[in-house]
Amino acid sequence: MLKTYKFRTALFFLVFWGVIYGTASLRAESTKDKVDAMQEQLNQLTSAVQRLQSTVDSKFGLLQHLVEQTADNANRMTTTVDALQQKINAQSEALGGKLDTSSGQMQSLNDSVDELKSRMSKLDKSIQDLQNQLQNVQNPSVGGGGQQPGAGASPMPAPGAGAQGVVPNGPGGGQAPPLQETYQAGLRDYNSARYEVAAGEFHDVLTYYPQDDLAGNAQFYLGEIAYKQNDYAGAVKAYNVVLENFGGSPKAAAAQLHKGLALINSGKRDAGIHELRALIQRHPQTPEATQARAKLNAMGIRIVAKAP
Numbered sequence: 001m002l003k004t005y006k007f008r009t010a011l012f013f014l015v016f017w018g019v020i021y022g023t024a025s026l027r028a029e030s031t032k033d034k035v036d037a038m039q040e041q042l043n044q045l046t047s048a049v050q051r052l053q054s055t056v057d058s059k060f061g062l063l064q065h066l067v068e069q070t071a072d073n074a075n076r077m078t079t080t081v082d083a084l085q086q087k088i089n090a091q092s093e094a095l096g097g098k099l100d101t102s103s104g105q106m107q108s109l110n111d112s113v114d115e116l117k118s119r120m121s122k123l124d125k126s127i128q129d130l131q132n133q134l135q136n137v138q139n140p141s142v143g144g145g146g147q148q149p150g151a152g153a154s155p156m157p158a159p160g161a162g163a164q165g166v167v168p169n170g171p172g173g174g175q176a177p178p179l180q181e182t183y184q185a186g187l188r189d190y191n192s193a194r195y196e197v198a199a200g201e202f203h204d205v206l207t208y209y210p211q212d213d214l215a216g217n218a219q220f221y222l223g224e225i226a227y228k229q230n231d232y233a234g235a236v237k238a239y240n241v242v243l244e245n246f247g248g249s250p251k252a253a254a255a256q257l258h259k260g261l262a263l264i265n266s267g268k269r270d271a272g273i274h275e276l277r278a279l280i281q282r283h284p285q286t287p288e289a290t291q292a293r294a295k296l297n298a299m300g301i302r303i304v305a306k307a308p
Helices: 002-138 179-191 195-208 213-228 232-245 252-265 269-282 287-298
Strands: none
Touching: 179 195, 179 213, 195 213, 213 232, 213 252, 232 252, 252 269, 252 287, 269 287
């Protein structure tokens, strides 16, 4: 009986520990599976992070390359723009110099034409006076008892003389210098860059012959002398006198052109542009208007040339 009890007790403990061990084994295997599964997920997550990091690094490298390439292109574009701007400035300066040279040549040509016109006008007047004298000789008055050829004829006025056929007196009562010789001397001295001497001769023309056609030319060259000496304010004043007092002078268009250029050179850009526009509107078909359009175009101000 006792043996049976001991056997049952031992069997009970054996079964109990077997159950405990089996449960522990199952729990251990379940925990290991969970740990293995978590380790696998961690490995996968680590691999995904590494791939993502690799992708980010690749994209960042590409982006950095694009940024560097864009910066290089921007630098090259800036260099190109600077070079183009310098080229445009150089061309503008060269064009301005050509315009000034061309303007000077045109002025010399205009002077020659004006002088020729003046001489032709005086020659026509002399021929007319001679014809009148011949008619008086050929048709003497009946009551005068007849005149000998050339006896009562009035002398022909000398070229450059005043309205009465003699050189007019100056403001102080002295004899005035001859007009043509004084004006031509002023031109020669101006072209030889003897500006002070030329200014005095042009002032003599204005002082003694203020109503003559050459007075407007002399006033214009006073402005040219100031312009050549970079006295732009003085040049503008002289050109204004031409435009106000000698509006019908052949130098009026040139005076307005050079007034506009003097204003631009003195920093008064808007006033100079306004003057050039006014010249184009007032004298649209003149060479000076063509030069004004070229100057405005060189400054980036588009002026469409009018059809002739």
